[in-house]
Amino acid sequence: MAAPVSACPACDAAHLAEETAGRGYAGDGGESRRIMLSLPQVYCAACIVGVERGLATQPGVRSARVNLTLKRATVEADQGVEAEDLAAYLTGIGYEAYELDAGALSATETDKRSRDLMMRMGVAGFGMMNVMLLSVAVWSGATEATRDLFHWVSAAIALPIVAFSAQPFFRNAWTALRVARLNMDVPISLAIILAAGMSVYETMHSGQHAYFDAALSLTFFLLAGRYLDHRTRAVARSAAEELAALEVPRAHKIVDGQEVVVPVAELAVGDVVRVTPGNRVPVDGMVETGESEVDRSLLTGESLPVFAGPGEMVNAGEVNLTGPLTVRVAATGEDTSLHRMADLVAIAETARNKYTSLADKAAAIYAPAVHLLALGSFVAWLVITGGDVRLALNIAVAVLIITCPCALGLAVPAVTTAASGRLFKRGMLLKSATAMERLAEVDHVVFDKTGTLTQGEPTLDNMGDHAEADLAIAGALAQGSSHPLAQAITQAVSGAGIMPSVLSEVREIPGYGIEAQHGGEIVRLGRAEWLGARTLDRTATYLKIGKRPAVAFTFNDALREGAAEAVAAMKAQGCAVTLISGDAPAAVQDVAFRLGIEDYRAGMLPEGKVGALEELAAGGAKVLMVGDGLNDTAALAAAHVSISPASALEAARVVSDIVLLGKSLEPLGEAVSTSRKATKRIKENFGISTAYNLIAIPIALLGFATPLAAALAMSLSSITVSLNALRLKARRS
Amino acid sequence: MNVLVYLIPVSIFLGALGLLFFFYTLKSRQYEDPEGDAQRILSGIYDDAPPED
Numbered sequence: 001m002a003a004p005v006s007a008c009p010a011c012d013a014a015h016l017a018e019e020t021a022g023r024g025y026a027g028d029g030g031e032s033r034r035i036m037l038s039l040p041q042v043y044c045a046a047c048i049v050g051v052e053r054g055l056a057t058q059p060g061v062r063s064a065r066v067n068l069t070l071k072r073a074t075v076e077a078d079q080g081v082e083a084e085d086l087a088a089y090l091t092g093i094g095y096e097a098y099e100l101d102a103g104a105l106s107a108t109e110t111d112k113r114s115r116d117l118m119m120r121m122g123v124a125g126f127g128m129m130n131v132m133l134l135s136v137a138v139w140s141g142a143t144e145a146t147r148d149l150f151h152w153v154s155a156a157i158a159l160p161i162v163a164f165s166a167q168p169f170f171r172n173a174w175t176a177l178r179v180a181r182l183n184m185d186v187p188i189s190l191a192i193i194l195a196a197g198m199s200v201y202e203t204m205h206s207g208q209h210a211y212f213d214a215a216l217s218l219t220f221f222l223l224a225g226r227y228l229d230h231r232t233r234a235v236a237r238s239a240a241e242e243l244a245a246l247e248v249p250r251a252h253k254i255v256d257g258q259e260v261v262v263p264v265a266e267l268a269v270g271d272v273v274r275v276t277p278g279n280r281v282p283v284d285g286m287v288e289t290g291e292s293e294v295d296r297s298l299l300t301g302e303s304l305p306v307f308a309g310p311g312e313m314v315n316a317g318e319v320n321l322t323g324p325l326t327v328r329v330a331a332t333g334e335d336t337s338l339h340r341m342a343d344l345v346a347i348a349e350t351a352r353n354k355y356t357s358l359a360d361k362a363a364a365i366y367a368p369a370v371h372l373l374a375l376g377s378f379v380a381w382l383v384i385t386g387g388d389v390r391l392a393l394n395i396a397v398a399v400l401i402i403t404c405p406c407a408l409g410l411a412v413p414a415v416t417t418a419a420s421g422r423l424f425k426r427g428m429l430l431k432s433a434t435a436m437e438r439l440a441e442v443d444h445v446v447f448d449k450t451g452t453l454t455q456g457e458p459t460l461d462n463m464g465d466h467a468e469a470d471l472a473i474a475g476a477l478a479q480g481s482s483h484p485l486a487q488a489i490t491q492a493v494s495g496a497g498i499m500p501s502v503l504s505e506v507r508e509i510p511g512y513g514i515e516a517q518h519g520g521e522i523v524r525l526g527r528a529e530w531l532g533a534r535t536l537d538r539t540a541t542y543l544k545i546g547k548r549p550a551v552a553f554t555f556n557d558a559l560r561e562g563a564a565e566a567v568a569a570m571k572a573q574g575c576a577v578t579l580i581s582g583d584a585p586a587a588v589q590d591v592a593f594r595l596g597i598e599d600y601r602a603g604m605l606p607e608g609k610v611g612a613l614e615e616l617a618a619g620g621a622k623v624l625m626v627g628d629g630l631n632d633t634a635a636l637a638a639a640h641v642s643i644s645p646a647s648a649l650e651a652a653r654v655v656s657d658i659v660l661l662g663k664s665l666e667p668l669g670e671a672v673s674t675s676r677k678a679t680k681r682i683k684e685n686f687g688i689s690t691a692y693n694l695i696a697i698p699i700a701l702l703g704f705a706t707p708l709a710a711a712l713a714m715s716l717s718s719i720t721v722s723l724n725a726l727r728l729k730a731r732r733s
Numbered sequence: 734m735n736v737l738v739y740l741i742p743v744s745i746f747l748g749a750l751g752l753l754f755f756f757y758t759l760k761s762r763q764y765e766d767p768e769g770d771a772q773r774i775l776s777g778i779y780d781d782a783p784p785e786d
Contacts, residue, residue, distance in 0.1 A: 045775040068769030119759060126752040130745055146737075153741055 032062055035075040035083040037090065038098040040427045040646070040661030042071060047095065054093050058086060071424070071661070073097075096662060098646070114230050120165040121223040127161035128216040132711070135213045139708045144206075151203040151210045158212040159196060166192050166219045168226060184363040184409070187370045191400040192218055198397045201390075209394065214401045214710045221718045222409040229413035232420050233433060251282040254326065271329045275320045285327040287312050291511030292323040293483065297450045297629065304539055304584070305484070307511050307527075317630050321483050323510020357434045358682055359412040366408065374400045377701050391703070398705040402696045402713060410718055411685035414725035419678035422728065427662035428643075428671055435657035438641040440679035441622045442672060445570045446613065446635070448627035449581035449591050452645065453563045453665070458485055458539055458555035460492040466551065468498055474543050474553065476500035477514045477525040485541045486514070486525070488555055513541070521546035538586055556590060560645075562666030567595045569669020576621070580604050580612055582631050609635035626668065628652055643668065674728070681728055685721040692717045 042051060048066045051073055055064035060078035067074065075086060083099040090097035134150045142150060169192065172185035192215050199210040252274040253262045259274055264282045267273065272288060275281050281294065293305040296318050305321055308314055314327060378396035385391055420430045430436060447453050463471070475493030478486035479500060493500065503516040503523070513526015524544045528535040533542045533550035539557070544550040570577055579600035581588045588602035601612065613635050616623050625632070625639035628648030636642035637655040644656040645665070653659050660667065696713050699705050758764070 045772040048769060048772060049776050066769060067766040068772055069766045115759060118764065119756070122752065122755045122759070126748055126755075130748050133744065134741075149737070157745070 030079055032076045033079055033081070035077055035081065035086060035099075037073045037075065037083065037087055038661070039066065039071050039073055039090070039095055040098075041096045042066060042068060043425055050093070051090060051095055054090060054095070055086060058089060061086070111234070114227065114234055117168065117223060117227045117230055120168065121220065121227055123161055124165035124216060124220040124223055127157050127165070128213065128220045130157055131213045131216055135210075135707065135711070138210075139706075147208075148203065148206045151199070151212070154210060154212040155200055155203055158216055159200070162192060162196050162215055162219060165223060169219075169222065182367045182371075184359075184367060187367050187400065187403075188218070188222060188409070190371075191215075191397075194397045195401050198393060202394075209707050211397065211401060211707050211710065214707060214714065217711065217714055218401070221714070225409040225413045228410075228417040232413070232417045232430075252276070267329055269329050269331065273327050273329060275314075275325045275327055277320055277322055277324060279320055281314050281316055281318045281320060281325075281327065283327065283329045284313070284315050284331040285329045287314060288326045288328050290323050290325040291509075292325050293321045293511055295319040295321055295484070297456055309511055322481065322508065357412075358437055358679070358686075359408075362408060362686060370400065370403050373403065373697070373701075381703070395700065395703045395705075398703075398710065399697065399700045401710050402700040402705055403693055408686070408689050411689060411721045411725075412682055414722050415678050415681045415685065415728065418725050418728040419674055419681075422674055423658075423667070423671055426667040426670055427660060427664075428667050429659045429661055430657070431659060432657040435641055436675045436678055437682075438622070438657070439624065439672060439675040442575060442624040442641060444576045444578065444616055444621040445624045445626065446578045446580055446616070446639065447567075447597075448625075448629060448632045448635075449579060449583055449588055450557065451628040451647065452626055452632075453560055453567075453579070453591055453595065454557035455560050456647075457558065458488045459558045460488050460553055461556045462552075462554045463492055463496065466553070469501075470543060470545065470551065471496070471498050472501040473503070473518055473523050473545060474525055476503045476518075477506070477516055477523060477543075480506060481508055481514055485539070485553075485555060489525075489541070489553060518545070537584075557587065559591070559594065560663070560665050562664035562668075564595055566665040566668040567597060569666075570672065571596075573669065573672055575624070575672070578612075578616075580609055580635075582606075582609075582629075606631045606634050610638045613638045624672070626665075643671070677728060681725055685724055688720050688724065689717055692720075 039047075039051060042048065048068060051066050052064050055061050055073065055075055058077075058081070060081040062076040062078070064073055064075045066072070075081075075083075077086075087097040087099050131154045134154050138147050138150050166189070169185045169188045172183065173189040176183040176186060195211040195215040195218070199212050199215070202208075202210050251262055251264050251267055252259050253267065254260075254272045254274055267283055273282060273285070277292065287308055287310050289310060291307075291309040294308045294314055295305050296315075308320075308325065313330070314320075314325070374396045377399050378392045381392035381395050382389065416433075416436055419436055423430060432438075450456050466474070471493050474489050475498060478489040478493070481487070501518060503518050506514065506516040508514050509526070509530075511527075512530040513524055515522065515524045515526075517523070523546070524531055525541060528540075528542050528550070531542045531544040531550040533544070533552070536552055536554065539555040540552045541555075542550040542552050567577055577597050577599065579588065579592050579595075579597045581591075581600070581602055582604055583602060585602040588600055592598075592600035604612065609632065613623055613625065617638075617640070622640040625636050625642040626644070627633075627636055627642070628644050629652060632644075633652050633655050636644060636652055641658070642656045643658040643660060644652045645660045646653070646662070648656070648659075658671065692713060696705070696709075699709065763770075
């Protein structure tokens with residue numbers, strides 16, 4: 001079969017996978033395990049095929065299925081299959097993939113709730129259509145006994161269905177009323193109950209007007225809005241939770257010389273833990289034995305690794321780079337620097353919770369206004385007619401039904417669903433319900449540097465200064481090390497097609513560098529102090545061959561993919577751009593210069609970042625903060641709205657409103673423009689429903705409203721706002 | 734007008750039948766991945782059954 005032509009670059013890899021696929025593997029007879037993978041970049045048919053077939057070629061995989069809506073793959077596999085390997089394989093064939101925690105229970109719960117809403121919606125839809133058919137007969141002139149029969153049949157269908165389908169509204173309204181508050185669900189419930197109740201009364205007295213169809217279509221349209229709203233949030237929430245569930249904090253504790261893996265929560269002060277190279281330090285503590293370098297970039301934004309030896313303090317969240325360390329725990333849990341940072345976050349967050357969404361603002365005006373209007377018309381007609389309760393009640397109910405927020409209930413969810421669906425397609429996950437509205441107000445963007453605008457991985461930038469023979473030796477020395485600078489050298493050297501020299505007696509001296517024998521000379525690659533070289537004021541490592549003076553290999557942090565485009569797009573949309581980093585001035589200046597950012601600040605501590613943001617906010621700016629490190633978390637929480645990449649530390653992702661699932665920063669520009677468009681649509685929709693109310697309310701107040709008019713107005717306004725929301729989805733760039 | 738005695742139950746029965754089918758589709762998780770289903774139609778690979786749960 002041929003994969004359809006698509007614009008998706010990753011899909012070209014699909015052909016590779018297809019040739020080897022097509023066998024059915026039934027498993028090894030044992031229990032299967034379920035593996036979930038996050039696939040931020042799949043978005044077309046060929047991607048689905050590529051991923052599913054690619055996974056099927058892996059040993060031990062029984063079946064694989066991609067869910068494009070959630071951008072996830074579910075894999076059934078033998079016990080021995082590791083999610084990590086599958087993710088690495090998929091990334092290898094061109095589909096970015098990350099492991100997810102399949103045990104996330106809450107995902108199935110939100111699933112259940114959305115199915116429950118859909119079931120109620122289906123039932124309401126069924127009832128609405130049947131009753132509408134009967135109502136058409138009444139409207140077109142059925143009289144006397146026929147009309148009464150039709151009303152009775154309608155009642156028989158409508159009452160049980162309203163009792164079942166409208167439960168979510170009744171429950172919410174009741175919770176609000178119990179604490180003496182009004183929310184949108186109170187007028188909704190009141191309108192539904194009154195419409196049904198009055199219709200029953202009218203039917204019993206063989207009256208002309210029954211609003212069973214209105215009660216049902218109200219329920220149906222509002223359930224549709226509720227369902228959209230729920231689904232949008234559920235998709236975001238479950239994915240965000242699963243991302244968070246990725247990092248199970250574990251530590252290697254040393255008990256009687258033996259290593260035991262324990263959850264970090266079970267560590268106590270005074271315990272000794274072992275931290276192997278490449279892993280994150282789980283606690284604050286003092287190094288007991290071992291020498292190494294640690295990467296503090298997530299904590300402080302420093303891009304240069306720092307030396308760690310016996311007696312030095314290390315903090316939770318730092319990454320050990322070169323040698324194994326044993327660390328005596330000085331603080332755990334709440335006392336670690338990581339948690340102190342969380343306190344800062346908590347303070348900053350309370351400020352943000354004060355934000356009221358457009359929908360809440362509308363509801364706050366709307367709910368009391370509707371009740372007063374209905375009550376007013378009831379009293380007025382009572383006075384006018386000299387005590388005709390039935391007529392007065394009829395008109396009051398018509399007012400309630402006609403003003404009922406069908407369009408309002410759909411206006412916001414329809415737009416947010418369309419907009420967040422569009423953003424999700426571009427790899428952005430909206431975690432907060434009001435994120436979109438806040439994002440639309442942004443006029444100032446603050447970026448963090450290390451790990452956000454840059455990849456947090458160094459690349460060699462002075463290759464041309466070195467002889468090929470030197471490069472060959474440096475490449476050979478660097479080969480065995482997991483230090484990021486060494487890996488950058490290895491990559492650059494092999495990328496240039498230089499064969500590494502043959503060395504003997506290679507050994508890594510943790511915390512200092514690598515040493516080996518080459519042609520009777522000692523060759524060393526490592527820190528300046530170790531080689532007796534002069535330290536440069538930038539990221540560098542040094543090579544010393546025999547007695548020759550040491551030469552420097554300098555590095556710069558490569559820009560993250562799409563960083564330049566994101567900065568340019570923000571500027572084009574009229575946002576001021578600021579770079580705030582905890583790193584050294586030279587490195588910050590370099591990145592700012594490359595991206596064309598004029599306003600930059602270096603050496604900022606976490607408190608300083610928050611201070612800078614508060615200063616901007618005090619000046620009236622609505623700030624979007626983009627950051628990934630622990631040193632950014634407080635600032636992320638303090639900002640008007642915040643975005644962090646998926647590679648960010650969990651703490652940073654938790655406080656962010658939006659998570660970027662892919663590697664590239666490019667979607668940022670679109671995020672702002674889409675949310676601005678979405679907010680505009682929401683306001684337009686409010687305008688539409690207000691306009692329709694302005695026409696309908698006087699008619700209802702004067703007592704001219706018929707069930708037919710109510711049904712027409714309700715359906716028309718609901719369809720108009722839905723279509724207006726869909727305009728967001730239709731125009732694709 | 735006596736024909737109504739048959740027609741109304743018939744129409745409600747047919748509607749209820751549709752509703753039952755809707756329950757079935759809901760139960761068999763056919764609304765889990767609307768995006769994917771829209772795209773899969775282009776792929777030419779036949780997959781007859783939704784995943785069993």
